[in-house]
Amino acid sequence: MDSLENILNRTSIRKYTDRQIADEDLHRILEAGMAGPSCVNSRDWSFLVVRDRETLNKMAEANGRPAQPLKSAATGILVCGDLNRSFQGAPDYWIIDCSIAVQNMILAAHALGIGSVWLGTWPQMDRVKKQRELFGLPEQIVPHSVIAFGYPAEEKERKGFYEEDRVHYEKW
């Protein structure tokens, strides 16, 4: 798929068919997640891939009401920061580095015909705590986001649009 079209037309998909994502496509999505820039090239992220229906249901419960699409998703991925790898001068860059990884992953999925919805975890600390407990994560591993993936069972129009008043030239 053309890159600009992909960026401009990708939108969140919350209803999925029963079709599972091929391992090869999952690999490309994860590769995309690891291909973005990160602060001082720290690559301070990890990915937890879940396909077990019972675990997906528990992930959904741990991530609040907007995470219900996970219950019918083919695959869910919990993206986490790894504070042991973060730039020690300003470790909070992990939040940006994980965001880059997720955006790359959902764009790669769309290019492969796979729908997705980005479910926010951080900075909602109740969700961070519940995901951490569900998977027994080590202390340095911080849940950032959950992504639900699956083949689309709904059609959606893009929401993105250009807003002239958000752009300033040379000065505020």
Add this chain to the structure above:
Amino acid sequence: MDSLENILNRTSIRKYTDRQIADEDLHRILEAGMAGPSCVNSRDWSFLVVRDRETLNKMAEANGRPAQPLKSAATGILVCGDLNRSFQGAPDYWIIDCSIAVQNMILAAHALGIGSVWLGTWPQMDRVKKQRELFGLPEQIVPHSVIAFGYPAEEKERKGFYEEDRVHYEKW
């Protein structure tokens, strides 16, 4: 350009030719920035586009040593969060929303043959303060990142690669 190739091959470019970016391409880059998801569709960002050489030099000084490429960039964009628009239940999602915008912009640029480097501002609060002062930003507008854009005057190999040990299946 093919979307997956674009994601996998894009890398930071820090040396630029003198060629300016056409307004049409700048518009597509900004459109890409506004096309990503945001928390509860809050679209809590703003973009400050700079081409004036003197202002680019000041932006570089405000953003620390890694921001020197701005001094030879054709165009710089300061991406800011807008806390008045953020999801009030968890306003720190602005950090993620701006990251999504920046990643889309640098991918769109690469697809158009334009190089870029992402220069971190937040969470380094000295940089946030200096950018704020430089542009006299309103209180609710928080500097997130600076991006330097220009036609590449260097060739770079991609740094991204797949690391098997960063992926966990079903459990940590």
